[in-house]
Amino acid sequence: MRIDEARSWLLTQFAxxxxxxxxxxxxxxxxxxxxxxWLRTWPERALTDPQWLQLQxxxxxxxxxxxxxxxxxxxxxxSLPLRVNSSTLIPRPxxxxxxxxxxxxxxxxxxxxxxxxxxxxxxxxxxxxxERPDLQMWAVERxxxxxxxxxxxxxxxxxxxxxxxxxxxxxxxxxxxxxIVSNPPYIDAADPHLEQGDVRFEPRSALxxxxxxxxxxRHVIExxxxxxxxxxxxxxxxxxxxxxxxxxxxxxRGFDHITTRRDYGDQExxxxxxxxxxxxxxxxxx
Ligand SMILES: C[S@@+](CC[C@H](N)C(=O)[O-])C[C@H]1O[C@@H](n2cnc3c(N)ncnc32)[C@H](O)[C@@H]1O
Numbered sequence: 001m002r003i004d005e006a007r008s009w010l011l012t013q014f015a016x017x018x019x020x021x022x023x024x025x026x027x028x029x030x031x032x033x034x035x036x037x038w039l040r041t042w043p044e045r046a047l048t049d050p051q052w053l054q055l056q057x058x059x060x061x062x063x064x065x066x067x068x069x070x071x072x073x074x075x076x077x078x079s080l081p082l083r084v085n086s087s088t089l090i091p092r093p094x095x096x097x098x099x100x101x102x103x104x105x106x107x108x109x110x111x112x113x114x115x116x117x118x119x120x121x122x123x124x125x126x127x128x129x130x131e132r133p134d135l136q137m138w139a140v141e142r143x144x145x146x147x148x149x150x151x152x153x154x155x156x157x158x159x160x161x162x163x164x165x166x167x168x169x170x171x172x173x174x175x176x177x178x179x180i181v182s183n184p185p186y187i188d189a190a191d192p193h194l195e196q197g198d199v200r201f202e203p204r205s206a207l208x209x210x211x212x213x214x215x216x217x218r219h220v221i222e223x224x225x226x227x228x229x230x231x232x233x234x235x236x237x238x239x240x241x242x243x244x245x246x247x248x249x250x251x252x253r254g255f256d257h258i259t260t261r262r263d264y265g266d267q268e269x270x271x272x273x274x275x276x277x278x279x280x281x282x283x284x285x286x
């Protein structure tokens with residue numbers, strides 16, 4: 001089977017997919033171990049029999065809806081190749097907006113300290129550490145499988161993280177930070193999008209939160225002041241309809257400089273606030 005013939009066959013198999021050409025090219029590059037440019041340059045080259053068999057098996061899984069990232073076991077985020085699996089969210093390009101914003105908040109701070117809550121693959125923490133080697137970067141994850149994945153990604157990229165297994169602030173004791181970032185679960189359990197596309201193959205524990213999706217955002221906002229240095233920043237990714245609610249929660253908790261950033265699809269998806277300092281009174285029931 002020639003490469004161009006295999007590609008045509010894949011395009012017919014993926015006719016129902018949102019991105020047939022991209023899916024076909026990704027699978028071909030993966031199976032052949034080559035770049036897209038190589039694929040275009042040598043369309044007449046032939047696949048070996050094992051390569052053709054592997055391609056057919058991956059195509060069948062893709063037709064059943066499995067995300068391309070799971071088939072490849074990898075997804076690029078902030079130009080970092082990250083291992084991915086079914087234990088956590090596949091990093092999304094829109095989350096790079098949160099990274100950009102976080103880097104802005106760290107400007108002018110020398111050897112700052114930051115923590116990423118619900119780190120998953122480690123995407124946000126590793127992106128920040130790759131840009132700011134002087135950053136003391138912590139990361140917390142509750143799922144043991146996702147925790148191992150983040151550890152593996154950090155090792156492969158030779159980036160040092162202080163990784164902790166546990167729930168939100170619980171494994172951080174009294175540590176304080178210049179910056180807290182989080183992309184927590186924020187989807188309402190009744191949201192019909194949970195039955196569509198890639199999210200069907202991602203764990204509910206990474207996606208869904210109580211209180212119409214606001215419970216984890218509310219928890220992080222409530223307890224963050226105890227772990228923020230004076231003038232430290234809290235940055236949160238949230239759903240496109242949650243900006244007003246997140247802004248209100250930050251304001252009620254005493255944050256100032258509250259603003260929301262739009263993602264690449266022009267939706268309000270990242271809200272940040274500055275903790276002015278002062279009393280870190282904890283709500284009861286910590
Ligand atoms: C939406 S995913 C974000 C993953 C990654 N930060 C990213 O942006 O790609 C949320 C992550 O939070 C983790 N998580 C959920 N509840 C948690 C909790 N109580 N404490 C710590 N992590 C939690 C999930 O396992 C998942 O990895």
